[in-house]
Amino acid sequence: MNSNKIKILLEKYFEGNTNLSEEQILKAYFSKTESIPQDLAYAKSFFNYLEDEKNIRYAEKKKKKYIGLWISSIAASLILIGLIIFQNINPAQENTIVYAYVNGKAITNKAEAMAYTREAMATVSKNLDKGTKHLNQLQQFNKVEQLIKKERQ
């Protein structure tokens, strides 16, 4: 197609009166013709641009927004899985009651715990006896001191 016919078609195109097949002729002309008259150079740029835009593809987008959520849900799942596994590995501990800790050691046997408790009570009362004995001596001393004071008056 010669450039005069193209110019006529172009006028029609800019008036909005070309049909799709005429527009196809224009696109083909500008994409395939090597030597385009200088006064039509603008139209070549124009149709090249349209052709480039037509070939743009949508690249599946990574869901950036949800990455944080993903990481935290994975972390939460791992912790949960870890807990379940841990409980399955140590099933004995699940139903035992720790009655006491003696020097950091857990006592799970009731009788043993009782024994430790009695021992501890005895220690406390023995020390309490010692304490009150000295307190009696002190009271004795106080009485004597007051007697002396009275006599001086």
Place this chain on the structure above:
Amino acid sequence: MNKIEYQNIIDQLKHKVFRFARTLLNNNTDAEDITQDVMEKFWRQKDQLKDINNIESYVIQSTKHLCYDHLRRKMVIVKNNESLMHTQNVSTNDDENVEKPEDIKNIIRLAINQLPEKQKTIMHLRDIEGYDFEEIASITNLEINAIRVNLSRARQSVRDALIKNKSL
């Protein structure tokens, strides 16, 4: 519509949706978001879509609505920030707003971006996607005559921008 049918339609349409959103929003990231939104919306509605005889124009129409809404929201944000931005704009005005197109492609992109929404929409649908006037009418709810007028104005504006640039 089963999953395979849906996937086929989406595979054909997603590029069109993306290109359309890209033209309307002039921003790749926003266009990607809109494309994703349109596809998700389409998936949710897949059972009701049996009755729609032209799924493509329905999807393109949804894209148009979502993009227009997006632009409105952006405009509100810009307006709300206008007083705040004003002082900053004075200093950066020369760098950002004055067009310094590096190549012809940018001149064209800028010219298209400055078109009124309606013209931009119609020009994209016709000159990039190659829709016929009836399809454009069903997407835009405009008379074919009005479509021709808008298309002609849009094409001429871009042409004028190109010619003007050459004479400079």
